[in-house]
Structure formats: C-alpha cells, structure tokens
Amino acid sequence: MSDISYLERQNEAQFGDFVALLKPRVMSLVVFTAFVGLVVAPVPVHPFVAFTAILFIALGGGASGALNMWYDADIDRVMRRTKGRPIPAGRITEGEALGFGLALAGISCVMLALASNLFSGLFLAFTIFFYAVVYTMWLKRSTPQNIVIGGAAGAFPPMIGWAVATGSISLESIAMFAIIFLWTPPHFWSLALFMKEDYSNAGVPMLTVTHGRRVTRLQILIYTLVLAPVAIGTAFTSIGGPVYLAVALALNALFIKGAVGLWRRDEEVALDDRYAREKRFFYFSLLYLFGHFAALLAEAGLKYFELGGW
C-alpha cells in the first residue's frame, strides 16, 4: 500500500478565501436593497422567512461574484487592484471557483424558491445568469456601455425582495429597479475618472479610455438628469410619501449640482487637485443611493404607525 502523500501547496486556500470569492462588499448592497424591497411590499412576511430569503438572495449575488472571478481571472492577473484576489494569487484554482459558484447558485435559487415562492427563485436564477453570462461573458469586454447594462444585475435585488413578499412584479418594484439601474453609470464612471486603472492593458473597454474623459463627464451628467425624475417620481407611488419626497428632492438637487460641476471641469484642474471633486461625487453617490432606500424604509416604518404615505 502506498503512503498517502500530501502535496505541499504553499498557498492553500483558507475559509476566508472562499468568502472573498463572494465579493462581500457587493453583497452588502444586495442585502440592503433586497431588505428594503421586501419590507416596503404591501404583503407581510414572517421575519424568519424574510431573513432566510435575504440570506439566499445575498448568497446568489455571491455566487455570481464567484463566477465573475472565475471568468475574469485573466483580467484580474493583469490589473494591480485585483492581483491579490484568491485566483490570481494562486490560493484557489479556476476550476474550484467555477464549481463553488455553480453549486452556490443552485443552492441559493432552490432554497429561495422553497422559503418563499417559485417566482423569486426563478428571478434570482435569471439575475445570476444576467450578471455571470450577459455582463461578464458577453458585454464587459466588448462594449463601453458594459456597466450600463450590467448595472441591471445590481438593480434586481429589490425586485426580488418585493417578489418574495408579493410573488409578482409591480410599478413600485420597477421604480426601485430603475433608481439603481440609472444610478450605476454615474457612480462607476466617476470612479473611473479618478481610478487610473490599467483597463486598457486588460482589454476592457472603459468609457474613459474608448471615448475620452470629456465624453465620460457628459454621460455622467446625462444619466444624473434622467435619474432625477425617476427617483423623485417614486415618491408618488404607493411606497413613497412626504418623507421620501423631501429626501429625494434634496439628494437629487445635490447630485445634479455635483454632476454639473464635474462636467464643467477641465482635466488639468482636476489633475491639480488630485480629482478631489470626482472623489467627492463618487462618495456622495453612495450616500445618494443609501438615502433613497433608507427613506423608503422610513415610509414603510411610518405606515406601521399609521403615518407615512399620502
């Protein structure tokens, strides 16, 4: 009988490496928006079912993150920011990441369907497909509009949360989708303006590289202007109310002001102050999205005390 030999692998994966495959920071946005979508829906959900549903929506989001890291391992090896990820660092093989991602995707969709309803499970499966196949495989490397359409994947979670409660789609859930969908381009492109990434070496067409920074600044402004009426208009649906309207008016005024500021700026001026304004706009965009969804949550909370709404 031969000895069981242990091949010395210097960088053996730890538990944390598999957690890193799930992109925990992206998951936090998924958890928050799915939670809001579930809570603002008119049908009450048992807290334990709600917890389970959000857990598996987040896990489904994590699965698409793992599939993304499997497919994009070649890009991640080239770019400085992503070199330390588990696959480029050699701690997890590409095959392991693929298996892990597919297994988690299957578990999360089945468990979501069992915990809530079949429609939500199928919706989650579609979201994972959209992010892993439509965005990662088809669009990311072929068009500078990649993040515009890819942003849809990040915008589905509140719709899934709503579907968990109601089993359907409605004007309100589409409004929440539209806010995140239209918010994604200004959010990412402002990041692209100051993160001088080596995207071009990696073969990813970023708008700043393909069409220049001037066009990117204009596109940020256009999307911000289109976003404002959608975000403010949501106040007049059944999930909105005066509190949300006040928050939306203030945040959108500031967001448009910031976008106009970015559009007017010269590249030299921006370089001189190390992109301070672009960075401010980027961080404000996070507050912008959080503020809208927190206000929707506040309206739902007020309704519980028979306040809120119109």
Add this chain to the structure above:
Amino acid sequence: MAITRDSDMHRARFSRNMGLGFVLVAFAALVFGLTIVKAKTGSTLEAFDHQPRVTLLPAEAPKQ
C-alpha cells in the same frame, strides 16, 4: 508520521474545517427553523402518504 500528531497540513486546514462545519450546522438549523415557521403559519402541508392531496382534488361546489 504518526496519525495522532498534527502535521502542518492539519493545522493549516483546521480553520477551513471549522468554518465549513459551522456553515453546515447553520444550514441545518435554518432548514429546521423554516419547517417550524411554515408549519406554524399554516402553509398547505401535503405529503405523498395515505391521504388525498388537497390540491389534486376537484374543487367543491360552494355551499348554498
């Protein structure tokens, strides 16, 4: 190498095994909790054993 002594491999894999163990226990607890909740909130409970399945029976006419 005696099987009773920890090798480097055992030490390296300890945290991973603990993590996986925790996840599996948490998953079992979750499914158990869901079962209790579904039963308590009166979801339709059907089994494939010795009684007719409610959803497969023809709808009864409303009582006059």
